[in-house]
Every structure is written in structure tokens, then in C-alpha cells.
Amino acid sequence: MKTSSSLQLLREKRFGPYFVAQFLGAFNDNLFKNALLIIVAFGAARSEQEIGLINNLAAGLFILPFFLFALVAGNIADTVDKQLIIKRLKLTECLLAFAAVPALLSGDVKLMLAVLFGFGLQSAFFAPAKYSLLPQHLAMHELVGGNALVQLGTFVAILVGTLVGGIFASSQLLLYWLCGLIVCVAILGYVFACYVPPAPPSQDTTAKVDWNIWRMGQLAVKEIRKTPGVLLAIMAVSWFWFLGTVVLTQLPSFSKSVLGGDATVVSVLLAIFSVGIGAGSLLCERLSAGRLEIGLVPLGAIGMAVFGSLFAFAPAAGGVELVSALSFFSSGSGIWVGLHVVLIGVFGGLYIVPLMALIQAKTSSDMRGRTMAINSVMNALFMVVAALFSIVVLVILEWSLSTLLLLTALGNLVVLAVIVKAVPAYFIRMLMWLVAQLSYRLRVAGRENLPETGPGLILANHVTFIDWMLLGAASVRPLRFVMYKPFYDIRVLRPILRWAGAIPISPRHEDEKCYREAMDAIKQALRDGELVLVFPEGKLSETGELQTFRTGFERVLAEVPVPVIPAALHGLWGSFFSRRWGRAMRKPFKRVYSRVGVEFGCPVVPEEATAEVLQQQIATMLAKEEQIER
Incomplete structure (x- = not known):
């Protein structure tokens, strides 16, 4: 399924009002804080030591509520509708904005610091509700885009608030406009907060808050x-x-x-x-x-x-x-x-x-x-x-x-x-992602067929030496790769493959012990709820055609029955890592950055997952016209 641009979320009621409300809150915090610092620095005559003390005190007072009250705020966010929390906190921001007016106009440092502490307290209660609300209003595939917009909005709000606060606080005339701006932004934030959809808690709402x-x-x-x-x-x-x-x-x-x-x-x-x-x-x-x-x-x-x-x-x-x-x-x-x-x-x-x-x-x-x-x-x-x-x-x-x-x-x-x-999965994912992005233009279809949780056995055709990396990059979950032991034992690759949890295997006639250990490792991985990738052809394709599937995976399923997901690798034959030109990796720049695809088929129940059935399914997937969507 194609992913829509995260910017489209801004048009939707489930995200747009929330985004504007949190953006305006971050803007107002930094607008007031920087105005305070400018007034202290360029207002009444003060020594450098006094200015430094007030600046450090301001920074400390804004952060202090996070230490004192953030955990209480998190507890409340888990027991109260987050929409209600956001509305009440934005209303609190309005009250703080009105209190900021006499503080700024009078230049009273103690009053300004008290208001700043109030803004910090409001932010400490706002943060847990702000971030824990996202998964309730966004689908899993939208969560990255939603967080991207929140980070974008936060830093832009910090920047603009800092710059505007510094400019408006630099003269007495503009200071009146600054006060009006703080109040208007707070009121506007409350208006948008009223349009945030409900986000009820999932646990008992009568639970007491632990202080x-x-x-x-x-x-x-x-x-x-x-x-x-x-x-x-x-x-x-x-x-x-x-x-x-x-x-x-x-x-x-x-x-x-x-x-x-x-x-x-x-x-x-x-x-x-x-x-x-x-x-x-x-x-x-x-x-x-x-x-x-x-x-x-x-x-x-x-x-x-x-x-x-x-x-x-x-x-x-x-x-x-x-x-x-x-x-x-x-x-x-x-x-x-x-x-x-x-x-x-x-x-x-x-x-x-x-x-x-x-x-x-x-x-x-x-x-x-x-x-x-x-x-x-x-x-x-x-x-x-x-x-x-x-x-x-x-x-x-x-x-x-x-x-x-x-x-x-x-x-x-x-x-x-x-x-x-x-x-280690962080580093392994980076390597797989870089290889997939720099070697080919990878498109993926059928990710929804991969189980979100629990075990599964993925069977795929084998065309190149980096098929396992492409399938790993395409999967939404980490994979355990079963691969030929001589390849696993390559000195440069072995530490990476060990980190990735690869399972080395050899044909029974080559190494009986290695074969048994690999089968036991596959079964244990499935019992542990992992996804295991197997290339049932048993070797790299010499012709680009699908070869006869071996039946070893059937013996695994007989002991550990799990869903089987067929996977097809499209467009890789003739590329640098394939054997189209004899030995692989001997013809540089062959189909580098060409369009290739990974397609995950519908899961097959273990009772029907035979070598013949799975080979036919993957052959059908390879034969049809590629419709690979990002």
C-alpha cells in the first residue's frame, strides 16, 4: 500500500488541531522566555554577574517542573482523556498569558520568573499527553510522519518564538504588542485544542494518582x-x-x-x-x-x-x-x-x-x-x-x-x-537499508501480510547474494536468516551475520552436525515468536528461473506449525550480485540502482504449506506483472 505524505495529516481533524495547539504552545513558551532574557539584559542597569544569575535561574525554573511533576502528569495522562487534559492545560496557558502582561510591562524580575515557572509547569503536564496521544489518533504507518511533523513544528516554534521575543522586547512600544501577541496566541491555542478528538484512557479511570x-x-x-x-x-x-x-x-x-x-x-x-x-x-x-x-x-x-x-x-x-x-x-x-x-x-x-x-x-x-x-x-x-x-x-x-x-x-x-x-539490530538495519537504497530502487508490496507479532516462516526465491538484505530491509520486523555456512563463514561478514542472528546451514550430506544444529535453531526461533527467512531452493539461481524447492522446511512445520509467508524477489536477475554473467560480482555497474521489488504473499496455514504448494505460489507471483508499491 502506498504511503501518503505526512503533510496530508495537517488537513485532518485527528491531527491538524493537535499540531497547531502544540505548535502555538511551544511558540509562546519561547516567546515569553526570550523576552524575559532580553528585558533582564537590556532593561534596568544590572551587573554581568546579576544578569548571568537571572539567566541561569530562568533556565532552571523552566526545567524544574519536569523533575517535580512530569511523572504525576504521566500518571494523569494514563487515567484521563488526553483531549480533556490538553484543553485544560491550554486554558491554563491563557491565564498565564494574562499574568505575563503586567510582569513584562512592569519589568518585575520576580513576577516574570514566577510566570516562567508557570509556563514550565504547564509544559511539564502537557508533554506526556502530547506524545502519548499520537498512537491513539494515528495508524502505525502514520506514526513516523506524525512525529516528523511534531519535531518540525517544535523546532520552528522555538526558533520563531526566540527571534520574535527578542525583537519585540527590545523597545517599550513593541513590548505592548508582545503582550497582546502572547495573549492572542494562548487564546488561539485553546480554540484549536477544543477541536482535538477525544483520546480516552485504556485503563481504569477511577485509579488514584500517586504523588x-x-x-x-x-x-x-x-x-x-x-x-x-x-x-x-x-x-x-x-x-x-x-x-x-x-x-x-x-x-x-x-x-x-x-x-x-x-x-x-x-x-x-x-x-x-x-x-x-x-x-x-x-x-x-x-x-x-x-x-x-x-x-x-x-x-x-x-x-x-x-x-x-x-x-x-x-x-x-x-x-x-x-x-x-x-x-x-x-x-x-x-x-x-x-x-x-x-x-x-x-x-x-x-x-x-x-x-x-x-x-x-x-x-x-x-x-x-x-x-x-x-x-x-x-x-x-x-x-x-x-x-x-x-x-x-x-x-x-x-x-x-x-x-x-x-x-x-x-x-x-x-x-x-x-x-x-x-x-545490534540498529546497526544491521542501517546496513540493510543502505544496501537496499544505494544498490537498487526498492519497492515493496504486501507488507500487510507479514504478522505484526508472533512467529512466521518466510520462503523466498534466491537470485542474488544480497537477497537476505533486501528482504530484511523490506520487512517491518527483524528476520532470522538461514544461509549457506561457507557464506556465513566469510571472515569479513561473519561478525555482522552473527549480530544479525543468521543461522548457518549445510546440506546433510556435507555436514550432518551443522544441518541438525540449524534445524534446531530454526525451530527454537519460531518457538520464540520470531520471523525466519529460508531460501527453499537451497542455492543461488544459475539461470534466473525458480528451482525445485527442497522439503526441509516441511519437517520444521511438522514440529512447530506456524504461518508460512511466500515472498518473491522481482527484477534482480542480471544485476551485479546475480550469476547472470557467470560468477557474481564480476560485472560492475550491471543494473546498478535499477528498479527491483519484494512482494510478500498471503500467509499459508502450516497444514497446507508443502514444497509443491509454496513453489507454485511463488512462481505465480514471479510470473505476473510487477505491481510493486512503495
Whole structure:
């Protein structure tokens, strides 16, 4: 089935009002916060120490509610209709907006900080409901696109709110317009919140809210650990906010002291970074064809490491006077710096969107709010750690800004190593996705025939040496590959294949022990609820035609009866990895990046899954005209 563009979700009632409401909320938070910082910096005469103290206090007061109340908010999100939560919180935002008016006009720092704490408190309660609502209103194939739009909207709102807040707070006359804008945005956000469809909880709504934060956090983490990969994904998302905090916080100083740019350079770099995040988020939805593709996560981490390092090594400015954005980006070095910043954002979008979708998709509906609350707490914690890390590097160790940015960029590789060691599937998916995308133009049909959960045996024709990678890239779930032992034992490939959980097999007449061990491993994998891929022809095709199926899989089904899914590989004969030209991989550039397809047929019940029946089904799939949809 073809996936529609995620932008179409904006037109639908189940997503459009929600998107606008959360966008306006993020915009208002940053509009008020940056206005406060500008008023403090350029208002009444204050020392640099006093300004620094107030700025740090403002940052702390906005984050503090996430530590204190996010878990309570997650508990509420799991027991109350999320539409009702969003409406009440947007109404609270209206009250805060009205309170912001006298605070800004009077310039009273204590009152402004109190209002900022209120905005932080409202955001802490809003975040779990905001993210846990998505899986209720979106289908699984829309979840990546929905998260992409949310990330795009969030960063654009942060950027625009920061810029507008700084401009409007710079003069007393514009300050009145700023107050009116904050109030109007809050009211408009409430109006859109009223059109968000209901999202009722899946558990008992009479359950009491536990106000013991420590006990609630322990129970939530214990439940999250029961679902493999979710806690790791939360930590990986939190690393993204660590990196973002370091980059965005140090960007003004780096632009001035290293790049030699004035405030306009900072604004442009912030803008293109946000645009990069948005572009990467939307690109993620496009590249993953609407499905959850965790292979993009390592790719994103590598990209952030590479371009983050290049940005850290940006050449220092030679002049004494600060240059404007026009002068800076007219130079070759300025263009390269801008390109590095936008690509950090693009790869950041590729990194974070699949992780957020994974957390939402894998978490049970009755735990989703608390899971997103744990995510909020960890995000806030990593942001605080990022600030402390910057202080240690810059103040205590007295290292340069370039060193700080370089260490942060290289931290992506450390995070990647931790992720891959804990869950090798991330790296394997990246390899399969890259091979599928760079070698061919892969189109997939029949993904809906693959079971979402539980065991299954996939049988496919065998045309090239990378059939297993193409089928793995096409599948919505990880596959266990059964492959010829001499191929498995290739020194370069063996570590990767072992990581992928491949099962080596040899014909019984070649290696009786290996054959028995492979059959036992296949049966155990099926008992464990996994999908197992078998090439029943037993060898690579020499002619491109379908060969006689062997019956070994029938003996597996006799002991472990599971559904059998026939799969057909289209258009691969004659490509570089096939034996069309004798030995494979001897004719470079043969049908490179040609259109090929993977088609999954309807499942066959184990009682009817004979070699003859499955061979006929796959032959029929190969014979008909290819209608492969992305």
C-alpha cells in the first residue's frame, strides 16, 4: 500500500488541531522566555554577574517542573482523556498569558520568573499527553510522519518564538504588542485544542494518582524495562537534547569569538539549524516509507558526529570587527559553516524521529503517558548535565569552545557504540537499508501480510547474494536468516551475520552436525515468536528461473506449525550480485540502482504449506506483472 505524505495529516481533524495547539504552545513558551532574557539584559542597569544569575535561574525554573511533576502528569495522562487534559492545560496557558502582561510591562524580575515557572509547569503536564496521544489518533504507518511533523513544528516554534521575543522586547512600544501577541496566541491555542478528538484512557479511570514521585518513577522504569529497547531509546533521545543544549547555548559565543560574526550571524545559524531539523524529520518519513525504520538512527548519529566535528573545526576569523550575516555567508568559509550546521540538523531529524516513534509504538497504551513522562524527565536531566559539562570544559578545564563542540560531536559515536552493543539490530538495519537504497530502487508490496507479532516462516526465491538484505530491509520486523555456512563463514561478514542472528546451514550430506544444529535453531526461533527467512531452493539461481524447492522446511512445520509467508524477489536477475554473467560480482555497474521489488504473499496455514504448494505460489507471483508499491 502506498504511503501518503505526512503533510496530508495537517488537513485532518485527528491531527491538524493537535499540531497547531502544540505548535502555538511551544511558540509562546519561547516567546515569553526570550523576552524575559532580553528585558533582564537590556532593561534596568544590572551587573554581568546579576544578569548571568537571572539567566541561569530562568533556565532552571523552566526545567524544574519536569523533575517535580512530569511523572504525576504521566500518571494523569494514563487515567484521563488526553483531549480533556490538553484543553485544560491550554486554558491554563491563557491565564498565564494574562499574568505575563503586567510582569513584562512592569519589568518585575520576580513576577516574570514566577510566570516562567508557570509556563514550565504547564509544559511539564502537557508533554506526556502530547506524545502519548499520537498512537491513539494515528495508524502505525502514520506514526513516523506524525512525529516528523511534531519535531518540525517544535523546532520552528522555538526558533520563531526566540527571534520574535527578542525583537519585540527590545523597545517599550513593541513590548505592548508582545503582550497582546502572547495573549492572542494562548487564546488561539485553546480554540484549536477544543477541536482535538477525544483520546480516552485504556485503563481504569477511577485509579488514584500517586504523588510519591520517587516510588512512581521506580515503578514506571520497572514497567518500561519489560519492553526491550524502550529505555535505551529514551536515553538515546535524551542524548539528542544534550547535544542540542550544548550547540544552541554555545552558538552565540562561538559565532562571536571564533567565527567573528555579529548577532545576525547567530540568528541565521539558529534558523538554518531549525530548518535542518525540520527537513531531516520530513526526510525521515520519506526514506522510511511511512514505517518505523530504526536503521536511520545510527545513520543520524554518524552524520551528527561527522558534521558536528567539521563545524567545531571551522576556521577562526582573522578580523577584529564583527561581520554581518550577509558578509559572513558571502564567503566560502561561511557557506561551509552554514552547510555543516544545516546537516547537523538534518541528521538530527533522521536520528530522533524513529526513536520517538519506537517509544510510542512499543509502549502499551496503559503505560504510554508514564513512559513519555520518564522521557521528559530524562530529557531535562540530560539538558542539565549538558550545562554542567559545558561549565567543566570551559571554566574548570579552560578548554576552548571548539574543543567543547568537538567532544560533543564525538559523543555521538560513543552513544552509537552503546546502542549497537545493546541492540545490534540498529546497526544491521542501517546496513540493510543502505544496501537496499544505494544498490537498487526498492519497492515493496504486501507488507500487510507479514504478522505484526508472533512467529512466521518466510520462503523466498534466491537470485542474488544480497537477497537476505533486501528482504530484511523490506520487512517491518527483524528476520532470522538461514544461509549457506561457507557464506556465513566469510571472515569479513561473519561478525555482522552473527549480530544479525543468521543461522548457518549445510546440506546433510556435507555436514550432518551443522544441518541438525540449524534445524534446531530454526525451530527454537519460531518457538520464540520470531520471523525466519529460508531460501527453499537451497542455492543461488544459475539461470534466473525458480528451482525445485527442497522439503526441509516441511519437517520444521511438522514440529512447530506456524504461518508460512511466500515472498518473491522481482527484477534482480542480471544485476551485479546475480550469476547472470557467470560468477557474481564480476560485472560492475550491471543494473546498478535499477528498479527491483519484494512482494510478500498471503500467509499459508502450516497444514497446507508443502514444497509443491509454496513453489507454485511463488512462481505465480514471479510470473505476473510487477505491481510493486512503495
